[in-house]
Amino acid sequence: MNTTSHQTSSFKEYFVNLYRGISTTVIGMWITFRYVWAVKPVSIEYPEVREVLPERARMRLFNDVQNCISCTQCAMACPVDCIYIASEKRPEGEEIKKTTNGQPIRLKLTQFTIDIALCCYCGLCTVVCPTECLTHSHDYEFSQYTIDGMKYDYLAPDVIAWRDRIVKS
Amino acid sequence: MQSKWDIGEPEKPTINSQTEQLKSELLTLNMGPQHPATHGVLRLEIWTDSEIVVHAIPHLGYLHRCMEKHAENLDYRGVIPFVDRLDYLAAMNMEWTYASAVEKMLGTEVPRRAELLRILTCELNRIASHLMAFGTYALDLGAFTPFLYAFEEREKLLRLFEEVSGARLLYNYIWIGGVWNDWNDDQLQRVAAFCDVMEQEAKKYDDLVSYNKIFVERTTNVGVFSLQDCLDYGASGPVLRGSGMKWDLRKNKPYSLYSEFDFDVPVATEEVKKVGGQVGDCWSRYIVRMREVVESIKIIRQVLEKLEPGPVMGKVPKIIKLPKGEVYVRQECPRGELAFHLVSEGEKKPYRLKVKSPCFTHVSMLPRVAPGQMIADFVASVGSIDIVLGEVDR
Numbered sequence: 001m002n003t004t005s006h007q008t009s010s011f012k013e014y015f016v017n018l019y020r021g022i023s024t025t026v027i028g029m030w031i032t033f034r035y036v037w038a039v040k041p042v043s044i045e046y047p048e049v050r051e052v053l054p055e056r057a058r059m060r061l062f063n064d065v066q067n068c069i070s071c072t073q074c075a076m077a078c079p080v081d082c083i084y085i086a087s088e089k090r091p092e093g094e095e096i097k098k099t100t101n102g103q104p105i106r107l108k109l110t111q112f113t114i115d116i117a118l119c120c121y122c123g124l125c126t127v128v129c130p131t132e133c134l135t136h137s138h139d140y141e142f143s144q145y146t147i148d149g150m151k152y153d154y155l156a157p158d159v160i161a162w163r164d165r166i167v168k169s
Numbered sequence: 170m171q172s173k174w175d176i177g178e179p180e181k182p183t184i185n186s187q188t189e190q191l192k193s194e195l196l197t198l199n200m201g202p203q204h205p206a207t208h209g210v211l212r213l214e215i216w217t218d219s220e221i222v223v224h225a226i227p228h229l230g231y232l233h234r235c236m237e238k239h240a241e242n243l244d245y246r247g248v249i250p251f252v253d254r255l256d257y258l259a260a261m262n263m264e265w266t267y268a269s270a271v272e273k274m275l276g277t278e279v280p281r282r283a284e285l286l287r288i289l290t291c292e293l294n295r296i297a298s299h300l301m302a303f304g305t306y307a308l309d310l311g312a313f314t315p316f317l318y319a320f321e322e323r324e325k326l327l328r329l330f331e332e333v334s335g336a337r338l339l340y341n342y343i344w345i346g347g348v349w350n351d352w353n354d355d356q357l358q359r360v361a362a363f364c365d366v367m368e369q370e371a372k373k374y375d376d377l378v379s380y381n382k383i384f385v386e387r388t389t390n391v392g393v394f395s396l397q398d399c400l401d402y403g404a405s406g407p408v409l410r411g412s413g414m415k416w417d418l419r420k421n422k423p424y425s426l427y428s429e430f431d432f433d434v435p436v437a438t439e440e441v442k443k444v445g446g447q448v449g450d451c452w453s454r455y456i457v458r459m460r461e462v463v464e465s466i467k468i469i470r471q472v473l474e475k476l477e478p479g480p481v482m483g484k485v486p487k488i489i490k491l492p493k494g495e496v497y498v499r500q501e502c503p504r505g506e507l508a509f510h511l512v513s514e515g516e517k518k519p520y521r522l523k524v525k526s527p528c529f530t531h532v533s534m535l536p537r538v539a540p541g542q543m544i545a546d547f548v549a550s551v552g553s554i555d556i557v558l559g560e561v562d563r
Binding site for chain 1: 243244246247248249250251253314321324328331332333334335336339341350373376377378380381382383
């Protein structure tokens with residue numbers, strides 16, 4: 001054990017250890033001391049300065065409901081089942097709209113809710129989406145006081161209003 | 170009644186032989202679940218005689234998330250986000266092992282570029298993981314600044330991973346049949362630049378920590394795992410290599426394209442004797458990790474030379490159904506050998522997914538080294554095996 005080593009060390013070893021202790025500490029301290037002037041600071045002062053997120057960054061999900069065809073593929077791909085979709089048949093004679101990439105919207109979407117508190121941000125739902133309406137936005141500051149506040153109804157007018165900010169085309 | 174899990178009476182303390190005649194009781198001390206030195210939510214029940222540990226019992230299960238059971242109810246692609254959460258510091262390695270298990274049963278051909286990119290990301294992730302191990306180990310022993318230096322470099326890697334996969338820690342990047350996104354030239358150049366910087370940094374860490382007299386005194390001859398113990402328990406990775414066995418799956422049983430690469434397997438047998446330690450102590454496990462960073466840089470440089478344009482995703486059916494059968498795939502992860510035993514009944518979901526995690530083995534080795542150590546030395550022993558509790562509890 002290490003605890004008994006000092007009893008056996010000789011007079012010479014004592015000074016060798018002392019020298020090594022001081023010299024290696026000075027080397028280490030010198031590396032740290034160089035940071036006073038020679039190295040640029042790398043930390044970002046967060047709330048004032050913000051990093052630009054990369055293009056593919058996966059943050060809060062956003063569904064552009066105008067393009068959603070209620071195919072429920074995202075809900076099936078989701079490993080934690082946090083997407084709730086409900087749809088109904090359109091009444092007879094109502095005009096069938098088309099999505100931006102030309103797919104007809106046959107079903108009427110009545111509910112599209114994502115429990116973001118459950119979401120694991122894996123991105124599997126965005127990959128299977130045929131109309132690319134479900135995307136990861138770059139919003140990352142959305143803390144809430146209650147967990148119910150994390151359930152986003154994407155048919156609500158205030159959530160639809162995010163579209164102008166999030167969808168580029 | 171004697172339970173088969175009962176590990177018996179603790180060994181008698183050996184160091185305080187004079188005080189042994191006195192009537193004394195052992196003090197039970199709970200280290201964790203909320204303790205900075207246990208790297209997560211591990212509870213170590215320590216029986217101490219004054220400051221000397223007599224017996225240590227790790228209690229697991231604080232981070233148990235039923236990952237294996239969950240996997241039985243998910244399709245094969247949906248398991249990948251769960252596999253990420255095993256070893257969250259080296260998620261790429263976890264994904265790759267799982268993906269290769271599925272590919273092996275499916276018989277998928279992975280394109281060459283995808284395979285090289287997998288090696289690239291996994292080696293980068295290995296560096297990031299070892300940087301974390303280096304930083305937190307110094308932090309355990311009371312040095313704060315190395316942690317910040319390590320995180321400065323790690324941050325560059327996380328930024329690269331975020332750009333290429335979209336997430337900083339739980340990537341979901343390596344998919345069955347290939348990888349999700351391709352790396353562009355700018356990112357690859359930054360990887361090359363990072364390699365140059367990291368080589369310099371590795372030397373700096375040696376000056377700052379590895380050969381520092383205080384650090385050497387704290388870690389040499391502490392927590393010695395003998396080679397026989399390592400083999401008996403089934404240890405792997407830096408713990409096994411720290412004990413002097415040159416065993417690395419990338420070299421001994423090459424999987425993927427690792428047979429094309431030229432790299433060494435660092436073992437610490439020579440170096441540790443120079444600083445006055447013995448093979449298998451905390452310092453040798455630590456230095457194996459630091460040398461592995463340099464070897465990973467070598468591999469990354471060779472990958473960058475070999476990369477050619479091409480597809481990054483192989484042909485995989487839209488709904489994956491594996492044939493009936495089972496497969497056992499193991500790979501070398503930063504913490505040791507990770508293995509998946511995948512059983513399929515010919516359905517869309519796995520019938521059983523068993524994870525063999527290296528950290529679990531290493532945690533169960535802790536009671537072996539604990540008797541006779543000081544509490545502070547025991548902290549050094551726990552830190553040196555570099556556990557991630559997500560992998561232990563699954």
